[in-house]
Amino acid sequence: MTIRPDEIAAAITVHGPVVRVVMADVKGSSPREAGTAMLVWEGGQSGTIGGGALELQAAQTAHVLLRDNAPPRLERFALGPSLGQCCGGAVTLVSEVWDKAKLDALPQQTRALNLRGGDMPLSVRRALAQARNGAAPTGTLLMDGWLIEPVAPPASPLWIYGAGHVGRALVNVLAPLPDLAITWVDTGADRYPNTIPANVTQLVATDPALVCAHAPQDAQHLILTYSHALDLDLCHQLLLRPAAGIGLIGSKSKWARFRNRLTALGHSAAQINRIQCPIGDPSLGKHPQAIAVGVASALLSSRIAHSAAKDATA
Structure with a gap:
């Protein structure tokens, strides 16, 4: 420990x-x-x-x-x-x-x-x-x-919004990964499972879109709440500040609607393209565990590529 x-x-x-x-x-x-x-x-x-x-x-x-x-x-x-x-x-x-x-x-x-x-x-x-x-x-x-x-080495911050089925699957898959600091956000303590991994910080917030401003600038964000309105508000707020990555769960039709609404909120196409939707690997299916495996794979691949690029320039 x-x-x-x-x-x-x-x-x-x-x-x-x-x-x-x-x-x-x-x-x-x-x-x-x-x-x-x-x-x-x-x-x-x-x-x-x-x-x-x-x-x-x-x-x-x-x-x-x-x-x-x-x-x-x-x-x-x-x-x-x-x-x-x-x-x-x-x-x-x-x-x-x-x-x-x-x-x-x-x-x-x-x-x-x-x-x-x-x-x-x-x-x-x-x-x-x-x-x-x-x-x-x-x-x-x-x-x-x-x-x-x-003292543990610096970990990569990951903020996960939503403690539903997909959120729980994501935390179960991602929490054992080394050098990953997870902050798990939802609107009520009763939405979380009884047991949460020791390296996961539970953050209860009545309005999660307000607390995302407290996230480190190098944090990655995964949005998968129970509410499309809350998902949209989180996307809007996160596009207003630096982030290492923003991922949104959803279908092609949901993403098309979100793009239109984010444009109406004043975000440019380049800004909106910072959001990845859907997250994971669609070929693996829509089961929460399959989504979690796809997201974990993408995160690991990204970190390996980033590390290799850093070593090449060192």
Whole structure:
């Protein structure tokens, strides 16, 4: 498990400061492994450290840290009768407030967090040097009052609008891909499945067309909501700002109508051609999973071509 700056940045952009709760150490049986993390903000959270009373208590602590802008907190829990969990092991959680300044100061490879004050001990300096030189396995390590964590490389931002059948299929196929930071947008929390992959940021927005302005300029966007009107509004708003790519689910007739309406809204033909419709590979069929496979294939092909072009000019 690693610190995922893109995931944290997406949450901060929308919600302001957030608390990252990480399982810093695990002894015996536990619901999740060391390095598992969740983000908590005022009014919501993403990710999970296993649910149950442990997660509830961790979320309560996170809200206190947010309210007081408190320093990082280390807590140890026995997963026994006192928490109503039968795992039988013990976990150590580290909860920490993150804002843009802290994110900007994050090192690129490995980060060490001082949890007890004082100078960095020799054991921690050695562990950091080994991790940065590739001489030791990278992973979450709690050592002598310091938390050592690897930092994920920059991920490509992908915003998916719509948590219906196609949206769910897309997230299931795309979430396991490395170096991809997914923000999943819909109008209500009840539209999402009960379980969301840890590297996917759930973003509930009454009007998704307004929050797309918060997306990074290099984000790719896939539009597949339950409403043609909302799809059109998203297309309109995204054409007003930079984006790495815009994809829209739909038929030829839907796209013809959208082109006419986007023209009426003042967009030129060149601007409208930034939108790809339909997405995926039509020859694979219209089943949600087939659409997801086609989209994943197109994304991977595009990234491989971009990487090859970058290497050729280096």
